[in-house]
Every structure is written in C-alpha cells, then in structure tokens.
Amino acid sequence: MRLLWLTAFALVAVLTLLVVCGNDGAARSAAGPGTQPRKTREAQETPEQAASQPPDDVAPSPSAPPTAESGPGSFVTATASGEAVGxxxxxxxxxxxxxxxxxxxNSAAAEIHGILGDRRGWTxxxxxxxxxxxxGPYDFEVKSATPDTVDRICGAAGPHTRGEVNCDVGDQVIVNLKCWxxxxxxxxxxxxxxxxLIINHEVGHRIGHGHETCPGPGLPAPAMMQQIDGLRGCRANTWPYDSHGKYLGGPRVA
Structure with a gap:
C-alpha cells in the first residue's frame, strides 16, 4: 500500500458519509483528474486466468460469498485486461x-469493465x-476490501467509513465488499x-464530477447524487446517461 502521500493529503481531505452501503466516504486528491499514471505493483497472489478482453457486460454471481468483517490487508491484482472504451x-x-x-x-474486473464501457456510462x-x-502505468485502482480493511485505508486519509461505506482516496476507489x-x-x-451505481459514482468523482441532487419529482436521480441518503422525490437510477446519450444530472450540491 502506498502511504507516502497520506500525510499531506489528509490536509485537503473532504468527507461525506452516508448510511449503510452508500456512496461515499470521499477524500479527493488535490491533484485532481489530470494526474499522471502511476506504476503498478505486482500481484501478491496469482488469480485464475481470464480472457484478455472481458465481455461488455458480465452478470454477477447469483450467490455472492458472505463477507468477512476483516482480512489480511493484502491484495491480488486482476490478470484480465481490455481494450480502451470511450x-x-x-x-x-x-x-x-x-x-x-x-x-x-477477474470476475470483478470483467464486471467493472462492462460498467465503465456501458453506453449509459461516462464514456x-x-x-x-x-x-x-x-x-504497467495506471491512473487509478478499483480496490475491493473487507469492511475493516476499508476503514483502515480510508481512515488513514481522513474518512471514517465505519465499516459501512465506500471511499475515494488518493488514486484509489475503495469498494466495501459488504456493499459489493x-x-x-x-x-x-x-x-x-x-x-x-457504486462504480459510476466513485469514478465520476475521479473525472471531476461533484455531488448533485434531485432535478425534480419523478425524474431519475443523478448517478452523482448520494441516493442512499434519500431520493428527494426522484427515482432511483444507476447511470449518468440514458440510452439516448442524455445526461441525467441535477443541481450541484455546494
């Protein structure tokens, strides 16, 4: 785990917490979306081999494993890779x-690849x-971890995730496996x-989007809205765009 940036970064951490399994306990990097790619670390464990290009959409396992509260704090990197989308x-x-x-x-990587490549997504x-x-070099990580590990990583940069929420710190999107x-x-x-919704919301922050709120009763809630905190009359919605390319946004939250 890279910790060299944490001390300086904590001074500019921004914290927004939600209730159970919500987006997000977020501490955004002052460097913003234009940071240079970092060099990757080698995987600490070799996962099963996967296709070199994940499919555009992969359904989740029908029976997800139970989530332990804590783990060793070490991570395995997906061996799957894909062509650029967008x-x-x-x-x-x-x-x-x-x-x-x-x-x-690798299944998680394929599912995330499908989400980010969906025509209703940020592309x-x-x-x-x-x-x-x-x-090789990378701009950010999507890292899924047990609640205790999420609390430890996020808390080192400021956010108090309390075992329940995701966070966005430095060049890492930290996904709580309880939510996943x-x-x-x-x-x-x-x-x-x-x-x-988790991926679209957190990656939305990565590319420079802030929080938004409901644009009007009965309309789709923005992906950048903290929907778990209440829909304020909107309809629950996962995607930043509709299937026709219209942005499903709302007023910015100060």
Whole structure:
C-alpha cells in the first residue's frame, strides 16, 4: 500500500458519509483528474486466468460469498485486461480484491469493465475513456476490501467509513465488499445495478464530477447524487446517461 502521500493529503481531505452501503466516504486528491499514471505493483497472489478482453457486460454471481468483517490487508491484482472504451482522455485502471475474501478478482474486473464501457456510462460524454490494465502505468485502482480493511485505508486519509461505506482516496476507489456482495437495503434494484451505481459514482468523482441532487419529482436521480441518503422525490437510477446519450444530472450540491 502506498502511504507516502497520506500525510499531506489528509490536509485537503473532504468527507461525506452516508448510511449503510452508500456512496461515499470521499477524500479527493488535490491533484485532481489530470494526474499522471502511476506504476503498478505486482500481484501478491496469482488469480485464475481470464480472457484478455472481458465481455461488455458480465452478470454477477447469483450467490455472492458472505463477507468477512476483516482480512489480511493484502491484495491480488486482476490478470484480465481490455481494450480502451470511450474516447478523449483514456484513464488506465486496474482492479484488486483483498486476498481470502472468496471474490474472483477477474470476475470483478470483467464486471467493472462492462460498467465503465456501458453506453449509459461516462464514456457517453465523448471526453472520457477507460482501459483495464493488469500491469504497467495506471491512473487509478478499483480496490475491493473487507469492511475493516476499508476503514483502515480510508481512515488513514481522513474518512471514517465505519465499516459501512465506500471511499475515494488518493488514486484509489475503495469498494466495501459488504456493499459489493449484498447491495443496500435502501436500493431495491438488482445487485449488478447497485454495483454499477457504486462504480459510476466513485469514478465520476475521479473525472471531476461533484455531488448533485434531485432535478425534480419523478425524474431519475443523478448517478452523482448520494441516493442512499434519500431520493428527494426522484427515482432511483444507476447511470449518468440514458440510452439516448442524455445526461441525467441535477443541481450541484455546494
């Protein structure tokens, strides 16, 4: 785990917490979305081999493993990689899962690849693209961990995730496996849709989007809205764009 940046970074940490399995306990890097790619670390454990290009959409396992409260704090990196999705600024990312959690790192990587490549996702803006990598330089990590490990990583930069929420610190999107495996009691949609909301919300912060709120009664809630904190009359929604390329946004939250 890279900790060299944490002391300075804690001075500019911004914390926003939600209730059970919500987005997000966030501490954003002052460097912002234009930071240079960092060099990847080698995997600490070799996962099963996967196709070199994950499919565009992968359904989650019908029976997710139970989530332990704690783990060893070490991670395995997905060996899967994919072609870039979207155009404009292509951000390279890798996927890691905490060792011993029973979650397939390559399956998680394939699902995230499908979410980021969905036509309703951030690539619809024509300015942002993503590429899943297994090695080499990267711009950010999507790292899934047990609640205690999430608390430890996020808490080192400021956010107090209390074993319940995700966070965004430095160049890492930290996903709480309790949320990934079981969803949220406040979100009634399919588990894959909730996973997509986690990724779209946190990666939205990565590319420079702040929080938004409900644009009007009965309208889709923005992906950048903290939906678990209440919909304020909007309908629950996972995606930043609709299938026709219209941005499903709302007023910015100061």
């Amino acid at each position: 155009t404009g600024t292509i951000r390279r990312y890798k996927v890691e899962v905490e060792v011993g959690t029973g979650v397939s790192v 619809a803006n024509g300015r942002d693209g993503f590429r899943l990598v297994a090695s 495996n079981t969803g949220s009691p406040q979100f009634s949609g399919p588990l894959h849709e909730y996973r997509a």
